[in-house]
Amino acid sequence: MNKLAAKYLRPSQIPTKACHGCGIGMIENWLLQAIDELGLKQEDVIFGTGIGCVGRQTFATWGGDNFGATHGRALAVATGLKLAQPDKKYLIVVGDGDAASIGTSHLIHAARRNLGVTVICEDNMGYESTGGQFSPTTPAGYVTNSSPYGMVEPGFDPCDVVKAAGATFVAETTATQWHQTVKIVKKALQNDGFSFVHVRFPCNENFGAYALGTRDTLKNLEWIYEHTQGRKADGSETDFTWETGIKHDASNSRPEFSRLLRDMNARVKADMEAKRRP
Amino acid sequence: MALFKTEKKPPRAGIAGKWDVVIGEDMCKACGFCLNVCPVPVFEYRTVPNKLGWFPMYVKHEEHCIGCMLCYQICPDFCIDVAAK
Amino acid sequence: MITVKAGGLVAPWIEWEKRCTDGRRLLEAGTYALTEGAIAAGCRVFAGYPITPATDIAEYMSKRLPQVGGYYVQCEDELAGMHACAGASLGGLKAMTATSGPGYTLMHDAYGWSITNEIPLVVVDAMRVGPISGITGAPGQGEFYIARYASHGGNFETIVVSPSSVQEAFWLTIDAFNLSERFRTPVTILTDQVISDMWEDLFIPADYDGLDFVRPRKHNLMMPFYPVGDASIDVPPNVIGHGTGVCVSAYTHTEEGYDIEEMEAQWAQTYRLVNKIRHHKDELARYETFGLDDAEVVAVAYGANARTVKTGVLEARRRGVKAGFVRLVTLWPFLDELFERDCRFVVCELNYDGQLVREVQRAAPHKKDVHFMGKSAELHTVSEVAAGLDGVARSNRLPELPYIWTEVR
Numbered sequence: 001m002n003k004l005a006a007k008y009l010r011p012s013q014i015p016t017k018a019c020h021g022c023g024i025g026m027i028e029n030w031l032l033q034a035i036d037e038l039g040l041k042q043e044d045v046i047f048g049t050g051i052g053c054v055g056r057q058t059f060a061t062w063g064g065d066n067f068g069a070t071h072g073r074a075l076a077v078a079t080g081l082k083l084a085q086p087d088k089k090y091l092i093v094v095g096d097g098d099a100a101s102i103g104t105s106h107l108i109h110a111a112r113r114n115l116g117v118t119v120i121c122e123d124n125m126g127y128e129s130t131g132g133q134f135s136p137t138t139p140a141g142y143v144t145n146s147s148p149y150g151m152v153e154p155g156f157d158p159c160d161v162v163k164a165a166g167a168t169f170v171a172e173t174t175a176t177q178w179h180q181t182v183k184i185v186k187k188a189l190q191n192d193g194f195s196f197v198h199v200r201f202p203c204n205e206n207f208g209a210y211a212l213g214t215r216d217t218l219k220n221l222e223w224i225y226e227h228t229q230g231r232k233a234d235g236s237e238t239d240f241t242w243e244t245g246i247k248h249d250a251s252n253s254r255p256e257f258s259r260l261l262r263d264m265n266a267r268v269k270a271d272m273e274a275k276r277r278p
Numbered sequence: 279m280a281l282f283k284t285e286k287k288p289p290r291a292g293i294a295g296k297w298d299v300v301i302g303e304d305m306c307k308a309c310g311f312c313l314n315v316c317p318v319p320v321f322e323y324r325t326v327p328n329k330l331g332w333f334p335m336y337v338k339h340e341e342h343c344i345g346c347m348l349c350y351q352i353c354p355d356f357c358i359d360v361a362a363k
Numbered sequence: 364m365i366t367v368k369a370g371g372l373v374a375p376w377i378e379w380e381k382r383c384t385d386g387r388r389l390l391e392a393g394t395y396a397l398t399e400g401a402i403a404a405g406c407r408v409f410a411g412y413p414i415t416p417a418t419d420i421a422e423y424m425s426k427r428l429p430q431v432g433g434y435y436v437q438c439e440d441e442l443a444g445m446h447a448c449a450g451a452s453l454g455g456l457k458a459m460t461a462t463s464g465p466g467y468t469l470m471h472d473a474y475g476w477s478i479t480n481e482i483p484l485v486v487v488d489a490m491r492v493g494p495i496s497g498i499t500g501a502p503g504q505g506e507f508y509i510a511r512y513a514s515h516g517g518n519f520e521t522i523v524v525s526p527s528s529v530q531e532a533f534w535l536t537i538d539a540f541n542l543s544e545r546f547r548t549p550v551t552i553l554t555d556q557v558i559s560d561m562w563e564d565l566f567i568p569a570d571y572d573g574l575d576f577v578r579p580r581k582h583n584l585m586m587p588f589y590p591v592g593d594a595s596i597d598v599p600p601n602v603i604g605h606g607t608g609v610c611v612s613a614y615t616h617t618e619e620g621y622d623i624e625e626m627e628a629q630w631a632q633t634y635r636l637v638n639k640i641r642h643h644k645d646e647l648a649r650y651e652t653f654g655l656d657d658a659e660v661v662a663v664a665y666g667a668n669a670r671t672v673k674t675g676v677l678e679a680r681r682r683g684v685k686a687g688f689v690r691l692v693t694l695w696p697f698l699d700e701l702f703e704r705d706c707r708f709v710v711c712e713l714n715y716d717g718q719l720v721r722e723v724q725r726a727a728p729h730k731k732d733v734h735f736m737g738k739s740a741e742l743h744t745v746s747e748v749a750a751g752l753d754g755v756a757r758s759n760r761l762p763e764l765p766y767i768w769t770e771v772r
Contacts, residue, residue: 001302005356010608013621015355020307020332025354043606051613060610060621065603067453068612068622069446070472076438076446077453080410083434084454085604109439176281178351204309217309218282225281233280261434268429 004032008042010063018057021217023175023201023224027122028058030178031091034185045089046081050074050098053129053203054122058093072103075110078117079257086258089189090117096137097127100158107158111165111194113257118188118195121158124203125211132206139240142211159198163248168193170248175201176225177244184246191251192259200224200242282314289318289342297343302357306334312349312358318342321349365648365700370656374649374692375541376534379576383568391565393558394419394461396529397487398427400536401459403571405579406485407433408458410447412440412466415499416556417489420461441466445473449482453603453611457540457580461487464506465495474549475514478521478636480611481547481589483580483600485539488551489559490666492713492740501740502556502667504713510551511695518633520640522546522647523695525553527669529563535649535692541578542647546639547600553694555713557667557742583607587618592631594638596646640696649692650701654680658687660707660756663723665691668742672711675748682749684756691719699726707732707755711748715739717771724771734761737768 001014009032018024035045047062049055051071059068069077074092082090099107099121110117126144127133133146136156143150163170169191173181181199188195201224202208208220226232230241255263299320301312306328312335313321322338335357349358389395398420401409409424411417425435434451438444441462448458462470467488477484488510492503510523522542526532536552543550568574581599588601588609601609601620610620615629640647651669654676655661664672669690679686689701702708702723710720710733720735727733736743736751747764754762761769 001305002350002353002356002359003361009356015305015307015330018307018354021309021311022354025356026352029353029356030351042608046603056622059612059614064606064608066608066610066612066620067450067603068610068614070476070613073442073446073472073476076443076473077450079436079438079443080408080447080450080452080458081454081603082450083408083436084451084456088604105439106443109443217311218314221311222281258434261429261436265429265432265434269432272430 002029004036005029008032008035008063009061013061016057016061019205021202021204021220022053022057023124024054024057024122026175027120027181027199027201028061030181031120031185033182034189037182038186038189040089045091046085048074048078048090048092050094050103052095052097052127053124054093054095055098056129072098072101073106074098075103075106075115075117075119079110079115082116082258083261086116086262091120092117093120093122096121096123096125096135100136100156104161107162108165111162111167111196114166114168114193114254116192116194116256116258118185119197120185121196121198123198123200124207125200126203126207128203128206132210144207144210159196159247162194162196167196167248168250168253169195171196171246172198172242172244174224174228174242174244175199176221176228180244187246187249187251192256193252193254283317286319287317290344293344294318295341296363297340297345298361298363299337299340299343300359301335301337303334303336304328304330305355305357306332307355308332308334309354311352311354315348315352317346318344365645365698367700370653372651375538375576379534385569387567387569389565389567390562391529392419392560392562393529393532393554394560395423396533396565397461397536397552397554398423399567400533401485401540402427402431403568403574404537404540404577405457406459406540407431407456408436408448408451409433409460410436410438410451410458411444411460411462412438414463414466416491416559417461417463417487419559420487441469442472445470445486446476448484449473449477452482452484453601455580455582455602455604457483459485459487461489463489463491464493467506467509471514475516476613477549478514478519479613479632481600482549483543483547484549485536485543486549486551488553490553490555498740500556502713502742503740504555504666504718506553507694507718510553513551519636521551521695522548522640523551523553524649524693525666525691526558527666527690529558529561529565532558533565533567537577538649544578544580544600545596547598548640553666555667588620589616589618589632589635591618591628591635593635594642596639596643644696647693647696648698650698651690651692652688652701654687655689655704657685658706659685660709660752661687661689662709662711662748662752663689663691663719664711665694665719668711668713671742671745672748675743675745676752678745678749679752682753684753686752686756697722697726702726703728707734707759709734709736709751709755709761711736711743713738713742715768720771732759735769735771736761738766741766
């Protein structure tokens with residue numbers, strides 16, 4: 001185990017249940033680097049996940065306090081938890097199903113309230129733990145187990161949604177941008193408000209096998225790399241390119257949700273005391 | 279430009295040989311990322327499986343390591359540590 | 364097993380009422396009593412979604428919680444509402460949500476999560492007639508079974524209580540919070556549109572801080588976080604944010620909270636979730652009876668219509684029928700012992716499909732002696748109940764009455 005994993009993770013849960021070549025562990029390693037560079041301790045960070053590949057593989061790996069909510073509801077749980085424990089950093093690591101499909105209403109409203117959590121949406125472009133069905137982030141035309149003739153539904157960019165809903169930090173990276181992801185997650189954690197980081201990563205066993213036609217771990221990560229760069233190894237253009245980088249940075253520009261409620265409580269208390277005085 | 283290069287660069291004198299490379303072989307799931315992202319020949323597959331059932335990677339030529347940390351960043355199973363000697 | 368006590372109300376708040384002498388007498392609604400009961404019990408978070416007839420609880424909470432340093436969150440839906448309550452409870456604050464049938468079914472996701480993670484919570488369900496939206500302003504008693512089986516997957520017991528007056532709603536809310544803390548489980552207060560909206564005499568203690576019968580929140584700071592395979596109660600709830608390294612998840616868990624896929628772990632978890640409630644049924648029994656000593660026929664009811672049914676029993680006794688009365692406050696775990704007697708039963712409830720009656724049929728010694736008087740969207744009248752009791756006492760048959768359904772298949 002590397003030093004950061006030994007410092008922050010739970011030895012009994014490592015190695016994780018992830019398949020070989022799965023990007024979830026990579027991204028978690030980069031999260032640890034960001035946490036370490038910010039000088040945060042295990043007890044400063046509460047780690048929340050949902051259901052699916054990302055939920056299952058990351059749950060209980062964090063050495064501090066963990067929760068794994070029902071499918072899509074990690075942000076709803078975090079809304080209540082933030083009120084009770086406002087001084088902690090919240091790292092809500094969820095998949096594309098949790099963030100962009102079943103839990104989108106909670107994502108939108110957490111962004112609207114500027115809830116002080118950092119959402120890492122780890123996106124493998126489908127529902128892979130149920131065997132590889134398409135999700136709202138599956139690229140158009142790609143074959144999955146529930147779109148055998150190609151994905152016909154239009155795609156969906158969760159970054160646009162949370163930005164429109166009022167998130168104060170929105171960024172996108174992929175599983176081949178380690179330095180950039182570490183930098184972005186550091187910035188996201190420094191925002192006292194709602195931060196959203198969308199990270200695409202390869203799935204070998206399902207998305208790779210059905211959409212890309214290979215279970216070769218190298219080819220699948222290479223596919224992510226090509227679509228990050230917009231160019232294939234031979235120099236030709238890819239069918240589409242992901243726009244990565246910081247998409248919206250209004251860090252600390254408006255008050256955090258639990259802070260608003262606490263300020264209101266202080267105001268109400270002061271008014272009550274003023275009335276009580278003769 | 280590909281992420282994984284088929285050709286390895288020859289070992290370089292100077293910066294090479296100053297790094298400790300450690301692999302937790304019992305946690306390795308043999309994805310092959312480290313072997314293929316490494317610009318110089320450092321890693322190699324073992325011919326005996328680990329307790330997870332994979333043929334894990336091991337550090338064959340630590341002396342070639344140039345400390346670029348690519349393997350550390352890309353390892354999905356927290357196995358690799360690279361530190362200055 | 365519980366030992367059935369002699370007539371009258373069996374509930375802890377009889378003692379509490381005697382101890383609270385200093386207070387205010389008000390004319391207030393059931394929703395107000397439920398809100399004040401929660402504040403008195405130390406509730407500091409309300410997260411929910413407005414729905415008739417529970418909306419007033421949300422409104423009262425939005426006013427009262429900031430005054431006591433609590434938080435009101437109006438969520439995007441009931442799913443978020445109960446999950447946020449569970450989150451707040453995990454963070455160490457007592458929490459409550461309130462809803463009606465359509466929202467209650469949405470909460471089952473969070474209900475199951477709270478049961479398996481042993482998160483103390485109180486859920487108020489103000490029942491209205493259904494299915495689905497039904498009539499928003501009419502009472503119903505259709506969630507008797509839904510409240511018991513409030514999550515999928517089985518392997519759990521739930522605690523469900525039901526008040527039948529505004530004053531009782533106040534005490535029962537405090538009691539529900541105490542039970543949820545002791546048993547580490549969500550508790551449902553199954554009230555209905557009549558009790559919620561009805562205005563009645565209400566006594567409220569002057570000083571909430573001095574209520575020694577309110578159970579304060581304690582924190583479990585040590586392993587085992589989940590005493591699986593152990594039915595003990597009064598284990599302090601787990602807390603997130605105190606650096607204990609607790610793990611809370613939707614999966615079958617070990618003592619540490621790690622997810623596990625083994626039969627033994629599943630059995631151990633189920634043993635705890637079921638038996639922590641089954642083995643302590645005597646701590647949970649709240650009910651009211653009268654006239655059981657000489658009763659040939661016993662009327663059974665809960666909630667709002669228990670009020671008219673009780674008067675109906677008195678009327679039947681005036682007519683010379685040897686009638687008795689059972690009002691359930693604790694609905695689940697079901698108090699079988701109350702019905703293990705050789706007499707006839709008339710079960711009055713506010714639905715036509717028959718829910719409570721099925722449990723009475725199961726618990727009573729003779730199924731043919733259990734009769735059903737179902738009425739929908741309106742309370743039973745006194746004369747209906749008296750006529751029903753009279754008919755059953757004479758011939759073990761209910762007379763034909765308009766608006767009353769009697770068939771249970």
